[in-house]
Amino acid sequence: xxxxxxxxxxxxxxxxxxxxxxxxxxxxxxxxxxxxxxxxxxxxxxxxxxxxxxxxxxxxxxxxxxxxxxxxxxxxxxxxxxxxxxxxxxxxxxxxxxxxxxxxxxxxxxxxxxxxxxxxxxxxxxxxxxxxxxxxxxxxxxxxxxxxxxxxxxxxxxxxxxxxxxxxxxxxxxxxxxxxxxxxxxxxxxxxxxxxxxxxxxxxxxxxxxxxxxxxxxxxxxxxxxxxxxxxxxxxxxxxxxxxxxxxxxxxxxxx
Ligand code: PGA
Numbered sequence: 131x132x133x134x135x136x137x138x139x140x141x142x143x144x145x146x147x148x149x150x151x152x153x154x155x156x157x158x159x160x161x162x163x164x165x166x167x168x169x170x171x172x173x174x175x176x177x178x179x180x181x182x183x184x185x186x187x188x189x190x191x192x193x194x195x196x197x198x199x200x201x202x203x204x205x206x207x208x209x210x211x212x213x214x215x216x217x218x219x220x221x222x223x224x225x226x227x228x229x230x231x232x233x234x235x236x237x238x239x240x241x242x243x244x245x246x247x248x249x250x251x252x253x254x255x256x257x258x259x260x261x262x263x264x265x266x267x268x269x270x271x272x273x274x275x276x277x278x279x280x281x282x283x284x285x286x287x288x289x290x291x292x293x294x295x296x297x298x299x300x301x302x303x304x305x306x307x308x309x310x311x312x313x314x315x316x317x318x319x320x321x322x323x324x325x326x327x328x329x330x331x332x333x334x335x336x337x338x339x340x341x342x343x344x345x346x347x348x349x350x351x352x353x354x355x356x357x358x359x360x361x362x363x364x365x366x367x368x369x370x371x372x373x374x375x376x377x378x379x380x381x382x383x384x385x386x
Contacts, residue, residue, distance in 0.1 A: 134166045135351075135382060136293065136335050136358035137375050138193060138255060139365030140223060141173045150177040154184045156368035161188065162379060168358075169375070170221050170255075171365075175209055182218030193221035193255065196229055199242035201250070211243075211250030222247050223360075225257045225281065227299045237277055241284035248289050255293040255360065256281070257339070258320070262300035270298075271319050278323055288328040293335045294320055295360040301340025303362060310350045313338050317355040344373035348381040 145153070150173050161169070172193035173181055182192060194217075198208035214222060224247065225240040240256075247254050260273040274296075296316045301308050308316075320336050328334070338350060339360030350356050359378070365371045 133354070134168060134335075134357070135378055136168045136170070136337060137371075137378070138221070138223070138293075138295075138337065138358070138360045139169075139171045139371055140195065140226075140339075140360055140362050141171070141366060142195065142228070142362060143174060144366055145173060145177065147177060147180055150181055151184065153366075153368050154181060154190075157372060158184075158188060158190075160368070160372035160376075161190070162375060164379060164383075166383070167375065167379060172221070172223055175217075178214070178217040178219060185218075191220045192218050193223060194219050194252075195223050195226070197222050197224075197243055197247060197252075199239070199246045201246065211247045211252055214252060215250050220253060221255055221293070222252045223255045223257065223295075225277070227257060227259055227297060227302060231299075237280035238284075241281040244281060245284055248285070253291050253293060254289075255295055255337075257295045257297050257360070259297040259299050259302075259316075259340070265298065265300065270316065274316060274319055275323065278320070282327070288332045290333065292332050293337060294324075295337040295339045296320060297339035297360060303341070305341050307341040307343075307346045307349075308338070310353070313350045314353060314355060317353075321355055342374065344370060344377045347374050348377050351378040351381045 170191040170193040172195050194214045197211050201210050201212050224243050229235045244254050258277040260270045264273050298308050335357040337358040337360050342359045342361050343364045
């Protein structure tokens, strides 16, 4: 199992240029020197290119929050994977539950985005997770299976590098983080799926997302199956995001 940790700041529809620049200036001095920790920031599209300059050589990667599946064309308002690469992105978040819920994204559509992102050289951060209703019906694993199967079967070959974020919909932005047992159960299922379908050919990190803060991250970050976090609200302030990372490092690799 991979022993590094990956933290992704999902800013959603927040921050002007000035606010984004201020975040980066405040955040960079707190960067861990550990090469076991990787960080990406997913700002709104408008901040990708300006932040690229500030992050250059700093070991903080840029991620987009979404993309279109075509490289170019008459798709008003859309942004393509090659454009994201051009703006400095290495990662793209795909299948976030807010995209599924508010923009009607289906597993098939997410699969098309996944294929074209990989073709452009981006590493997808593929989000899966159940609603409260499905959890209460005891269908969490069934939903995860469907979301992974229907989307990932569109890839002809397993990718060389991949990230999956388990984000229970009921935990996103609600302050209600999943329990360590719930996280372990879902992560165990995802790791088993990857083992069954992709054997050991793919270097895949499995993250947790949903109301993660510096106060709760150490409850589950000691578990090797959890390899990082996709963070929304707590990633908007440089001090809370860096504290969350420090807490995770302390939990994962305690000082002797
Ligand atoms: P949250 O968002 O940390 O604010 O719950 C997580 C996400 O939506 O990726």
